[in-house]
Amino acid sequence: MVHDGTTMRLAVRGLVQEYGAVRALDGVSFALDEGVTALIGANGAGKSTLLTAVAGGRRPTAGTVEVAGHDVYGRRTRRPAQRRVALVPQLPRFPSNLTAHEVVAYLAWMRGLPSGRAARAADEALERVGLEARRSSKLGSLSGGMLRRVALAQALAGEADVLLLDEPSTGLDPHQRRGMVELLQTLPGTVLISSHVMEDVADLAERIIALHEGLVRFDGTPAGLVERAPAGTAEHRRLEAGFLTVCLEGRAA
Numbered sequence: 001m002v003h004d005g006t007t008m009r010l011a012v013r014g015l016v017q018e019y020g021a022v023r024a025l026d027g028v029s030f031a032l033d034e035g036v037t038a039l040i041g042a043n044g045a046g047k048s049t050l051l052t053a054v055a056g057g058r059r060p061t062a063g064t065v066e067v068a069g070h071d072v073y074g075r076r077t078r079r080p081a082q083r084r085v086a087l088v089p090q091l092p093r094f095p096s097n098l099t100a101h102e103v104v105a106y107l108a109w110m111r112g113l114p115s116g117r118a119a120r121a122a123d124e125a126l127e128r129v130g131l132e133a134r135r136s137s138k139l140g141s142l143s144g145g146m147l148r149r150v151a152l153a154q155a156l157a158g159e160a161d162v163l164l165l166d167e168p169s170t171g172l173d174p175h176q177r178r179g180m181v182e183l184l185q186t187l188p189g190t191v192l193i194s195s196h197v198m199e200d201v202a203d204l205a206e207r208i209i210a211l212h213e214g215l216v217r218f219d220g221t222p223a224g225l226v227e228r229a230p231a232g233t234a235e236h237r238r239l240e241a242g243f244l245t246v247c248l249e250g251r252a253a
């Protein structure tokens with residue numbers, strides 16, 4: 001379906017990001033409404049750059065990002081846009097002496113919720129990510145997998161419409177990874193998840209955007225990507241093989 005992005009929760013148009021001589025994004029456009037989309041790509045494809053630009057973290061060299069119709073980099077629209085989008089970074093960093101509840105409530109308050117509501121939203125979000133028993137634990141005492149959950153709770157408590165998750169299962173053991181995928185399957189709204197793990201993508205996403213060298217090489221369903229795998233590819237490798245094919249083929253139509 002062709003969509004101009006005007007009524008979508010997230011609309012990215014012609015995004016270019018240069019770091020000196022490196023063109024990390026080379027004109028990326030897509031629009032998302034509700035549902036889970038996986039953003040896949042090799043190391044250096046531009047995934048983190050794209051998520052950061054969408055979250056308002058770095059003004060792109062060119063192009064626009066709109067969240068619920070608000071320009072993320074517009075002078076007047078920046079605040080309402082940024083309230084509606086939350087990024088869960090690959091390696092969340094927290095002050096080790098604060099508790100899980102404190103950091104989640106604080107961010108919700110920073111995002112504009114009154115303090116009482118922020119505190120309640122933090123409790124609900126911590127329960128949602130399965131950390132209610134650790135709400136008063138100092139962050140320095142939590143495992144890496146738990147810290148990822150705290151970061152996700154922060155994003156949920158802020159009541160954002162668009163959730164961006166940068167490689168949420170990287171570095172987790174198989175048990176934690178399974179738990180994370182199950183949790184991600186329950187997320188509301190518009191969710192964009194970058195991942196290298198094809199198994200997670202297959203379990204989670206109804207749509208896949210494949211980036212390669214700063215360009216969108218595929219935008220469609222997992223079944224559509226599987227179809228691009230060469231004939232005879234083993235069943236469990238078809239998504240990955242389809243991805244490799246679209247990367248080699250060049251610019252998407």
Ligand SMILES: Nc1ncnc2c1ncn2[C@@H]1O[C@H](COP(=O)(O)OP(=O)(O)OP(=O)(O)O)[C@@H](O)[C@H]1O
Pocket residue numbers: 019022023024041042043044045046047048049050
């Ligand atoms: N702050 C920066 N300064 C200079 N170059 C950067 C910066 N951040 C990213 N790059 C470059 O931009 C390109 C895209 O990087 P990015 O981190 O967005 O890719 P990625 O797809 O997220 O990679 P990975 O899967 O390894 O996390 C790479 O060539 C990278 O070296």
